[in-house]
Amino acid sequence: MKILVPIKRVIDYNVKVRVKPDNSSVDLTNTKMAMNPFCEIAVEEAVRLKEKGIATEVLVVSIGDKTCQEQIRTAMALGADRGLHIDCEQPLDSLHVAKLLTKVVEQEQPQLIILGKQSIDSDNNQTGQMLAAMANLPQGTFASEVSVEQGTVKVTREIDGGLQTLVLTLPAVVTTDLRLNEPRYASLPNIMKAKRKPLDVKPADEFGVDLSPRVEILKVTPPQKRSGGTKVSGVTELVEKLRNEAKVIP
Amino acid sequence: MTVLVYAEHDNSQLKADTAKLVSAASQLADDIHVLVAGEHCAQVASQAAELKGVTRVLQVNHSAYAHQLAENCAQLVVSIAKDYSHILAAATTGGKNFMPRVAALLDVAQISDIIQIENSATFVRPIYAGNAIATVSCNEPIKILTIRSAAFDAVETGNNAPVETLDVIKEDPRVRFDSEQLTVSERPELTAAEVVISGGRGMQNGENFALLEAIADKLGAAVGASRAAVDAGFVPNDMQVGQTGKIVAPQLYIAVGISGAIQHLAGMKDSKIIVAINKDEDAPIFQVADYGLVGDLFEILPELEKAL
Ligand SMILES: Cc1cc2nc3c(=O)[nH]c(=O)nc-3n(C[C@H](O)[C@H](O)[C@H](O)COP(=O)(O)OP(=O)(O)OC[C@H]3O[C@@H](n4cnc5c(N)ncnc54)[C@H](O)[C@@H]3O)c2cc1C
Ligand SMILES: Nc1ncnc2c1ncn2[C@@H]1O[C@H](COP(=O)(O)O)[C@@H](O)[C@H]1O
Numbered sequence: 433m434k435i436l437v438p439i440k441r442v443i444d445y446n447v448k449v450r451v452k453p454d455n456s457s458v459d460l461t462n463t464k465m466a467m468n469p470f471c472e473i474a475v476e477e478a479v480r481l482k483e484k485g486i487a488t489e490v491l492v493v494s495i496g497d498k499t500c501q502e503q504i505r506t507a508m509a510l511g512a513d514r515g516l517h518i519d520c521e522q523p524l525d526s527l528h529v530a531k532l533l534t535k536v537v538e539q540e541q542p543q544l545i546i547l548g549k550q551s552i553d554s555d556n557n558q559t560g561q562m563l564a565a566m567a568n569l570p571q572g573t574f575a576s577e578v579s580v581e582q583g584t585v586k587v588t589r590e591i592d593g594g595l596q597t598l599v600l601t602l603p604a605v606v607t608t609d610l611r612l613n614e615p616r617y618a619s620l621p622n623i624m625k626a627k628r629k630p631l632d633v634k635p636a637d638e639f640g641v642d643l644s645p646r647v648e649i650l651k652v653t654p655p656q657k658r659s660g661g662t663k664v665s666g667v668t669e670l671v672e673k674l675r676n677e678a679k680v681i682p
Numbered sequence: 683m684t685v686l687v688y689a690e691h692d693n694s695q696l697k698a699d700t701a702k703l704v705s706a707a708s709q710l711a712d713d714i715h716v717l718v719a720g721e722h723c724a725q726v727a728s729q730a731a732e733l734k735g736v737t738r739v740l741q742v743n744h745s746a747y748a749h750q751l752a753e754n755c756a757q758l759v760v761s762i763a764k765d766y767s768h769i770l771a772a773a774t775t776g777g778k779n780f781m782p783r784v785a786a787l788l789d790v791a792q793i794s795d796i797i798q799i800e801n802s803a804t805f806v807r808p809i810y811a812g813n814a815i816a817t818v819s820c821n822e823p824i825k826i827l828t829i830r831s832a833a834f835d836a837v838e839t840g841n842n843a844p845v846e847t848l849d850v851i852k853e854d855p856r857v858r859f860d861s862e863q864l865t866v867s868e869r870p871e872l873t874a875a876e877v878v879i880s881g882g883r884g885m886q887n888g889e890n891f892a893l894l895e896a897i898a899d900k901l902g903a904a905v906g907a908s909r910a911a912v913d914a915g916f917v918p919n920d921m922q923v924g925q926t927g928k929i930v931a932p933q934l935y936i937a938v939g940i941s942g943a944i945q946h947l948a949g950m951k952d953s954k955i956i957v958a959i960n961k962d963e964d965a966p967i968f969q970v971a972d973y974g975l976v977g978d979l980f981e982i983l984p985e986l987e988k989a990l
Contacts, residue, residue: 448944449810458814470926526782527791550926555809556794561752561782570857571752573779576919586860590919591775592873592928593692594864596749601856610926611913646791650804650817658951660970663963667985670957670975678955678972680877680934681901681990 433580433602434489435478436542438533438563439471439507441500442553455651467503470548472510473608476615477578478546479511486580487544489513493536495529497521501631508626509618515629520636524643526554530562531641537567542603544585549574549607560607570600574609683802684713684737688759688771688781689730693720693748696729698874699772701836706829708735708837709799710768715740716843719758721748732839739845746853749862750776756783757852763788763824767802773828773929774873781828790822797833811925811948832873832931832952865918872921875904877934878953880923881916882908882946884939884960884979888916893983894938900990906930906950908940924949939979942967959983 443449444464452459467475481487492507493516494500504515518532537545545567547560564571572578572587576595579586580602588597590609618626636643664670674681685707690697700716707714715738716730727741740762746754759780763769769784771777773795785792797815798806804819805827872878879894879901891905898905906928907921923930925948935953940946942958942965950956951970958971961978968974975982 443810445945449813451814458810525791527786527789530786552925553810555811555925556792557778558782558785558792558794561779562786562792564752565756565783565786570854571779571783573752574775589775591862592920594862594918594920596862597860598751599858599860604856609919610909611919646822647793647818647820650819652809653815653817655808655812655815655951658956658970658972660956660972661968661974662972663968663974663976666975666977667982667989670973671986671989673973674934674955674957678934680955 433487433543434491434540435481435487436537436540436545437471437474437478437490437492437507437512438547438559439475439492439494439503440468440548440551441465441494441496441503442468442551445469445552451652451654455653457649457652465499467506468548468551470550470608472615473610473612474546474548475507475510475512476613477608480613481580482511491516491540491542493518493533495520495524495532495636504631505626506618508629509623510616513629515631517631517633518636519633522643525646526556526558527562527646528641528643530559530566532636532639533559533563534566535639535641537563544580544602545605547605547607549609560605564605569603569605571605572598572600573607575606576609576611578606578612683711683767684715684765685711685768685770686766687714687716688769688777689716689718689726690772690774690776691718691720691723691726693723694725696726698836698871699774699831700730701733702831702834703770703772703829704733704735705837706799706834707770710802713737717759718742719747719755721745727845731843731845732841734837734839734841736841736843739843740848741845742848742850744851746851749859750780751854751857751859752780752783753854753857754852755780756787758850759784760787761850761852766824768825768827770827770829773830777828781826785826788824788826790824790826791820792826792828793818793820794828795830796827797830811944812951813944830929832929865920869898870902870904872904872906872923872928872930876932877901877903878906878930878932879903879936879938880906880908880940881911881938882940883910883914885911885916891917896987897983897990900987908946937967938983940967941965942970
């Protein structure tokens with residue numbers, strides 16, 4: 433069974449972004465970049481399925497400019513077998529990404545596609561579901577447990593009320609939540625080995641997908657600042673303030 | 683223009699999110715339909731009909747919609763989509779699950795997590811865990827939007843909109859509901875509560891959350907948690923507040939033993955009043971707290987409970 437894992441290069445999750453003074457977007461110059469944390473979880477899950485003998489091949493794909501090859505190499509150091517970089521300079525909406533991925537699914541015919549539930553930059557939480565719809569596949573989103581058995585995948589999902597378990601017929605799309613697994617670190621020998629693994633590069637415009645922007649960003653502003661920072665001396669003062677100053681408790 | 687609102691419910695009770703969605707919808711049009719898709723959900727449909735501003739409730743009662751499976755719900759919405767200029771669902775795990783499918787099937791982009799509506803094509807949404815706020819415009823013929831309900835006030839009740847039953851059954855044989863484990867709680871829901879008290883890694887274990895519950899009982903509060911507390915198994919996943927958990931904006935948020943990582947702040951920093959209790963006076967949570975209390979939570983919590 434082949435598993436496809438789409439991964440995204442994003443700002444490192446520890447970094448707090450700043451908005452550009454001209455309010456056109458956020459400033460990413462010299463910012464530390466990394467694989468989207470949810471994609472790391474997706475790679476880890478695919479690699480574990482391979483280690484269990486369930487998957488035979490793990491293919492990672494990333495869409496973006498050439499810097500995202502760095503994240504593809506990281507995924508290969510974590511155990512992915514093969515990489516595909518879809519080269520594209522312009523920013524894309526999740527809809528475009530899903531369309532390109534649909535083409536990859538048609539070409540590669542994976543049995544399972546594991547994506548992150550959400551990119552931590554756009555915070556869209558759309559691509560996996562859109563891909564599933566366009567490739568006409570069932571989906572198990574926000575997965576905290578995945579088990580593949582006889583042509584199906586059982587997915588336990590983190591939902592607002594608790595947990596929900598679904599059984600999907602393969603091929604299917606799964607998106608990862610935080611508690612699906614804890615990604616490993618790449619070892620130095622594996623980082624070296626990853627350099628020799630095959631990485632294909634294809635320009636996005638070869639896929640025949642209309643990439644004209646659907647959503648226009650008019651401006652990006654910093655969030656309203658909170659005027660926090662005040663300390664109280666103890667419980668008595670706290671309760672007094674909550675009651676009489678903030679008036680949020682009776 | 684007519685706007686469709688997808689109702690959030692559990693087949694017996696309409697969720698508070700829906701009244702907030704209707705209020706968002708009323709900024710877009712005067713004609714607002716609410717779709718109630720579920721099984722044995724007639725009661726929910728009547729509750730939706732009571733919401734001020736709703737002009738029609740569309741009800742679909744079938745086992746295919748009992749568990750809000752994305753494949754089925756998306757097909758249902760797509761089958762009636764052409765009559766609407768905008769389709770709104772809550773930015774909950776329910777709306778996030780099926781709405782992008784609707785968008786993809788209609789070949790339009792989706793705009794997620796809207797906190798403000800500027801006009802019928804311009805919307806405001808947080809990005810980068812709320813560290814930037816984007817104003818975006820979208821010219822798609824049908825606008826597919828998920829709404830962060832904490833950012834909108836609920837409409838009132840007292841209406842009596844007509845309820846119409848639809849007979850559209852979409853059932854994807856490739857997905858089967860297996861089971862669910864729902865958290866039962868007597869407390870208000872996290873996203874609807876006026877007061878939320880959350881615990882982090884500093885709570886040390888699940889039993890110690892009883893200290894928070896004792897206070898929650900006195901304040902009628904919901905109890906939340908940081909990711910670290912959920913990952914460590916102290917409490918279930920549905921209690922996580924943050925960028926990738928639930929977004930809350932209560933009148934009062936009390937963070938106990940939580941350091942204040944950006945991902946946690948993303949889920950609570952729009953609360954009216956924030957209280958932080960932490961033994962580390964340099965914890966970043968204090969930078970957003972209106973009232974910070976430095977000290978050991980195991981001493982402070984029992985004292986606080988007594989004082990309330
Ligand atoms: C992709 C991604 C998504 C994430 N999404 C979320 C999310 O949605 N929500 C979320 O919360 N996190 C999220 N995180 C995790 C986040 O980065 C932090 O790791 C997490 O919020 C830390 O939780 P914490 O504050 O409970 O733990 P810590 O950071 O370990 O803080 C514990 C705090 O407790 C205090 N403390 C300890 N003992 C006591 C005591 N006896 N009395 C008083 N204080 C005490 C300490 O001083 C410390 O400040 C996400 C991370 C990633 C990478
Ligand atoms: N440019 C991209 N290249 C590859 N995968 C992507 C890209 N953008 C999004 N994805 C995948 O889609 C998931 C969800 O992203 P989003 O819908 O943007 O929140 C990510 O975790 C990735 O798995």
